[in-house]
Amino acid sequence: MELYHGALDVKEIFNRWLEEENASNYGAYIPFVGTIRAEDNIEALSFDIYEPVLQSWFDSWVKKAESRGAKVKMAHAIGDVPVHTSSYISAVFSPKRRVALELIDEFVEDFKANAPIWKYDVIDGKRIYAEDRSTPMSGSGLLS
Amino acid sequence: MVKVEFLGPINQETLEIEAKTLADVANALQEIETVSSWLEKCAVAVNDEMTNDLNKVLNSGDRVSILPPVCGG
Numbered sequence: 001m002e003l004y005h006g007a008l009d010v011k012e013i014f015n016r017w018l019e020e021e022n023a024s025n026y027g028a029y030i031p032f033v034g035t036i037r038a039e040d041n042i043e044a045l046s047f048d049i050y051e052p053v054l055q056s057w058f059d060s061w062v063k064k065a066e067s068r069g070a071k072v073k074m075a076h077a078i079g080d081v082p083v084h085t086s087s088y089i090s091a092v093f094s095p096k097r098r099v100a101l102e103l104i105d106e107f108v109e110d111f112k113a114n115a116p117i118w119k120y121d122v123i124d125g126k127r128i129y130a131e132d133r134s135t136p137m138s139g140s141g142l143l144s
Numbered sequence: 145m146v147k148v149e150f151l152g153p154i155n156q157e158t159l160e161i162e163a164k165t166l167a168d169v170a171n172a173l174q175e176i177e178t179v180s181s182w183l184e185k186c187a188v189a190v191n192d193e194m195t196n197d198l199n200k201v202l203n204s205g206d207r208v209s210i211l212p213p214v215c216g217g
Contacts (some may be wrong), residue, residue: 034217048152050211052192069209076216088217108217118215129153134213137187138178139196143170143210 001058003049007085013075014128017091021071024094033109034088036081042121044080045087045130050116055077057115070094070103071084074111080122115136146206148173154182154212166190166200169208179210187211 002013010033018029036045058074067073070092077087090107094100095129113135146163150156158163163169166188173179188195189209190202202208 047216050151050209053189053194053209053211056192056194111178111216113214115214115216116151116211117214119210119215119217120153131153131213134215136185136213137194137211139194140187140213141184142188142196142198143166143173143186 001055001073003051004075004077005079006077007081008075008077008087008089010086010089013089017073020129021093023054023095024071026071026095028094028097029091030097030100030104031089031091032104033086035086036083038083040121041123042083043125044082044122046080046120046122046127047076047078047087048118048120049076049078053116061110065092065103065107067100068103070099072103072107076117145181145204146202148208148210150179150182150210152214153197154179154186154210163183163202163208164203165198165202166195166208167198169202179203182212185213 014031061072072092074090081087092100092103114137119130121130145160148159148161148169161172173183190200191207
């Protein structure tokens with residue numbers, strides 16, 4: 001898992017991950033890239049991350065992938081990420097395509113629901129919590 | 145004393161409270177106006193481990209984290 005301040009260098013990360021697994025004999029490499037769209041007058045999106053829980057979440061996915069003969073990788077931005085640049089990359093490597101196609105779907109969806117990352121719109125230099133696009137994590141409401 | 149920290153957009157400084165279980169933390173937080181409206185939507189971690197157990201026993205120095213709705217990517 002890799003965390004960066006500001007926008008991700010997508011090409012560098014893509015190429016490096018490809019090279020890292022060059023000799024691993026995986027037949028499929030499926031990356032997912034999240035790019036910030038220009039909409040609703042935003043200049044950027046901004047992210048807070050709680051790293052210890054994110055790391056545990058990611059580690060559990062590494063194990064899940066391993067049990068299916070696959071490997072997951074992920075990179076995410078912290079702080080402001082301007083429109084038309086990327087904040088998130090994940091990827092699955094597997095011996096054959098089927099496992100990778102299924103895993104990338106499950107991995108990205110669970111990321112959206114349970115990775116401890118908070119998103120803000122940046123408008124006129126102000127950070128506004130993207131409450132309407134956010135999802136309560138599993139087990140929410142325990143203390144209410 | 146346990147530390148209660150509020151992550152992401154919740155505008156509340158870290159608190160130190162007396163609590164023997166997470167239920168005690170719940171009771172304390174329900175009394176705080178800036179925090180109580182968040183609780184329904186928040187998940188909980190103790191010492192960076194997610195938990196669903198309101199009866200979880202807490203020891204002095206434990207860290208309770210309150211995690212509001214997420215949206216990575």
